Structure formats: C-alpha cells, structure tokens
Amino acid sequence: MTDSFIGEIRAFAYNRVPNGWVPADGRILPTRQYQALYGLLGHSFGGNGDTDFALPDLRGRVPLGMGQDADPPNTPRPFASKGGAESVALTAETMPPHTHPLRASTAPGTTVSSKDACLATIGPDSEAHKERFLYRPLLGSNLIALNEAMVGPKGAGAAHNNMQPFAVVTYCICVTGVWPSKE
Template identity: 35%
Template sequence: MDYYIGEIRAFAGNYAPQDWALCNGATLPISGNEALYSLLGVTYGGDGVTNFKLPDLQVKLPIGAGIISSQGGTGNYVLAASGGATAVTLTPTELPPHTHTLKGLNTPATSSSPANKMLAASNGNNSTVTPPYPDVNLYTTLPLPSGGPTTPNATLGANAIGNTGNSQAHQNMMPYLVVNFIIATNGVYPLPA
C-alpha cells in the first residue's frame, strides 16, 4: 500500500476501490474504522460516540485550509468549512463603478423617431394629446444642420436615466469535468512530521 489513511484523490471510476470510500458525506461506524476516525474525528460530522462522517465533496471543489487576504477581504478557511454558490444574483453594490453616458443637444428636435438620431430639445409642435402626455419631437437628425452645435451640450435631469435588469441569477461555475473524490480508509497511518 502506498497511500495514507485519510488521503483524498480524484478517481475517474464510478465506484470506490478496495480500501477507499467515496467522499460523499457517508456516516461510518467508529468500530472497524478507528484509524480513520482518529484522523477525522467529527470534523465532517457524526456523533463521535458510535459514528463519524466522511468529507462530502459531491458537487464541491476542495480548497486548502488557511488564511488568505485579498482585495475582497480576508478569509479564514478551516477544515470542514464550506461555502460558495452555484448561482448568484448580482446587486448594484457588487458592480464596479461605471457610468452610462446619455447625451443630448439644445438644438430643436426634428423627429419623433430615435433611429440614428440624438436627443434634442423638445419643440412641442406635434402635441396630439393634452398634457401630461404630449407627443413631441425628441430627436434631431445627425449630422446636425449647419450652424448647430457639433457636440452634445444639454444637461439632463438627475432622473433622466434609471436602473435596468430583472435580478435573475447567473450560473457561477467555472468549466468543469465531473469525477469522484475518494478517501483512503486503510493504508499507511500518517505520522506527524
């Protein structure tokens, strides 16, 4: 045997070989598994009197235990801790700072169609419905008539644009290939270094 009790490996088969068990969170009796229990204890669950649990790596990726510091904060990753999500819904506070520029002109509007045109000052000459719903020209053709401004020059109100989106979660998984993780239940007992 050239493997340590408690060692975890990726395995392409659909079963656990002799002296190994699937890392599926199964409950094992302490009796008959004393060596493995002495290494795992109840770190991954169990009552510690008659049974203990194996690590559950079903639909999970293992990461090394330790403390990391990153731009997103500090993380303390201890044995048996789990986290993450298969789908995430972003909120506005999770988006990087950015702007959406909406430009307009003080030039009188000449069209009610936005196609290939720029927002312009309303001239109010097409009103067919009484306010507050006037049907007015809001756009001017591009290029602008000669003598008009050549760059946007209108300041829009603070509520001229708003949020969009429908808060649907997106998949949060890197490309993957499914294999089984197995843990050695028998083998060489690992002595501390």
C-alpha cells in the same frame, strides 16, 4: 494503492471506487469500523459526536486549501469550512458602485444609427424620410448628461449561474492505507 495515506483524497477519472477507498460524498461512517480515519477526521465534517462521523462532501464542490487567503481581503479559510453557491441573485446591495453614463445632445438628430452616436432631438428631416433621426455623431461640446432620476432600476432579481467551468470526476477518500505521520 498500498502507498496511499489514510484520509488522503484523490480524484479518479473513472466511475468506480477503488478497494480501500470510499466516495468523499459526506456519508456517515461508524467510528468503530473506521477508527484510524476517525482518529484523523474526528467530527470535523459532522456526525453525532459518539458512534459515527461524516466524510467530507465533495459532490458539486471544489477543494480549497485551508489558511488565510493571500490576496485582500485575506479571508480566513478554516479546516472543514464550506462556502460558495451554485447561483447568485444580483441585487443593488450586492453590486459595487458604478455608473451608466448616457449622453445626449440638444442639437437635432442627423441619423437613424446609434453607432458612434448619441441621442439627439428629433431631426427636421425625420418626417420626410419616415425614419426618426434620433442620433447624431459624438462630436462637439453640445453634449449634456441625462438626469439620473430618469433611469430607474431594472431586472427581476432572479439568480444567475455562478459556477466555473467544470469536469466531473470521482473524489474518494482512503480508508485503509498508511498512517500519516506528523513528520
């Protein structure tokens, strides 16, 4: 891979690191041994600012192009920045405004099935059939909205998986190769 640029990152579909490359795993490298790569990266990804520098850490991460997002809210993505989370807890504060409309009828229920039906008062035949006729068809103007105060928040606030589908590959960065010109 003599045509590779120093600092170039590639994904390899095998579990080994080619000669002239190192894993893009956030490791710390000595500046004296990797002067050319240090000249490109500097301390953008970390390091002590004197004798060592860090590589980009792509373990469990997806590379993202730098610049401002093209779509609203046009979030700026500066070089070497990080973001995202593997899991997220949904809370009332992080959810957009929304409603859960629930309709009910003051008329007696005529069925035990909720399919294409709304809640109703218990129908008169409930006792005779030993089933509760709690629903009636959605037809008619006899529907009323349920009081919001009757429906409380639910959920335990536990985090859910937030990861897109993925396939694991080996990300490596070139440490010996062609110096990338500015042209």
